[in-house]
Structure formats: structure tokens, C-alpha cells
Amino acid sequence: MTLQEETEFIKNLLNPTTQNQAFQKLLHDYQKPLYNHIRNIVLSHDDADDVLQNTFIKVFQHLKNFKGESKLFSWMYRIATNEALTFLNQKAKKTGISSVELQNKALDNLKADVFFDGNEIQIKLQKAIAILPEKQQLVFKMKYFEDLKYEEISEILGTSVGALKASYHHAVKKIEAFVTAN
């Protein structure tokens, strides 16, 4: 979508007469990539479903405040990332455990998850990712699983491309070391 097309699309989203149709297009274009992004963070399908709903509700409610300083795509990814991380933190608080413990618990439940059909190497990879710091986890998942470009990740996370490349490089090294050792 070019900048001009995107501006036109945002206008349609804000116009009450064209809003419904435009929002359906927005859902059609973004629900899958945003679901994958959220699922990679929260791991469970039910949690991803909740967070995806909250993300689109927030997008809908705050569209009027969208200033067009960034692309619609990166703005929505940013909302999804924040929603997913906030969801995990709140869940950890409610259950009285740390975010790391919560993630380990979610990993343990993966094998029993009917919406996960990963093999041994996929589970090992998820366990390796879990040992990374939060930012490295995000960068690795967005680059490796979601095939996002560094420029796009940079716009979403507000980090320079150079720093992202370094983060990804460190993440890969740690993952390789973990999988080799285990």
C-alpha cells in the first residue's frame, strides 16, 4: 500500500459511511499476521485470541488519534506487541509468578496444546528462545518466524536497524548453543 493509498484508506476508516467496509478490509489484511505475531509471544491459542481481539478493539477506538507519523502496519504491530506483553505481565501478576516462570509453564503445556503440532526440534527451539532476554526474543521471533524486514521491526520496536541486527545475531548464537547442548 503506497502512502497515498494508506492516507485514503485511513480516511475511509474514519468516515462513518465507509468505516464498516474499510474495517473489514483492515481485518482481512492484518488479522493473520497480527495473530501470528501475538501467538509467538503468548504461545497459547486462547490467549492469542483474547489479545488479538483487544488489539483490534484498541485499533478501532484509537484510529481517530492515529497521526500518520508511522505506517498503519507498524502502528498496529506496536499495539499488538504492547497488548501481548501487558497481557503476559498481568497474567503473571494474577497467578503470583514471574513472567519467566509463566513462559516456562506455557512451554510445558505446548505438547498438550491441540493447536500446536510441533515436533521435537520445534519444542527445543521454543525452549531455546525462552532463555533469551525479552527484546532478543521479540527480534528473533519477528525476523525468523514472521519474516519481517529489519526496517519494519525497527519502526515497530523503535530500535535502530544496527541494534536489531546485533540483537538477532546474539539471539541466534545463544539458540544454537542451547540446541547443541540439549
Next chain:
Amino acid sequence: MKTFKLDNEPKIDSGFRTPDNYFENFSANLIQNLQGPVAKETKVISIFRKRKKILMAIAAVLILALTTPIVYQANTKSTDLDSATLENYLAEETNLNQDELIGGIEPENTKIISATKELETETLEDILISSANIENLVIEN
């Protein structure tokens, strides 16, 4: 042990799946929700609004505490007798002379007052003697 290299391996899929028709149902449910009460933005109640009542209550108590003594004093007639009223009463309504009055109020003050009285008399005499035009004064009076 074989060293694992991510680039040497075929791309590893995340392994996450979704229920059948999940995205179709998701869109329909979300649009239904957005047309319902969810679409209305949740009203945000400022915590200062709650505090405002407390602050107003504190302010009211302070105003009452500060103004009560002033109002009470303004509305209460003083029952204290001032010395002029008392003196006039004793002079007009009783048969006591000035010396009896002084002696009655505080006996030990009598000596001081008498000494002062004597001194005052002597001083007066000195002034009268030393004054050159005493005769004029005597004549005038």
C-alpha cells in the same frame, strides 16, 4: 556432538495452528462486538474526581475550624468590667472615699501611694516657691 547451526537447517516452522475457520469467525465476532457496547469507549474516571470530594471535605472542615472562634467571639458580649466603669460605680454609688478604696483593694499598696502622695505635695510646694510669678497665680485663683 554435532553443532547445531540455524542457517544450515531447513527453516523451522513455529508449529502453531488455529481452529478451522478461526479467522472467518473472528472477523464476524469482532464486528458484532464493535457494533455493540464494546465500540463505545470506556468512560475514564479521573482519580482526581474522587479525590476532589475528599479535598472539598477537608477544606470545609478547615474553614469551619478557623471561622468558629471568630464568629463565637463576635457574637458573645463581653462580661468583663473595664476599670473606668468600676471606678465610676464605686465613686458614685458608694460612701467610700478614695483612701478607703485604695486600702480596701490592696492594703500593701497604701504605703506606696501615701509616699507618692507626700512626694507629690513636696514637689508641688517646691514648684510654687521657685516660681517667680506665684503671686499672679494666687491672685488668679
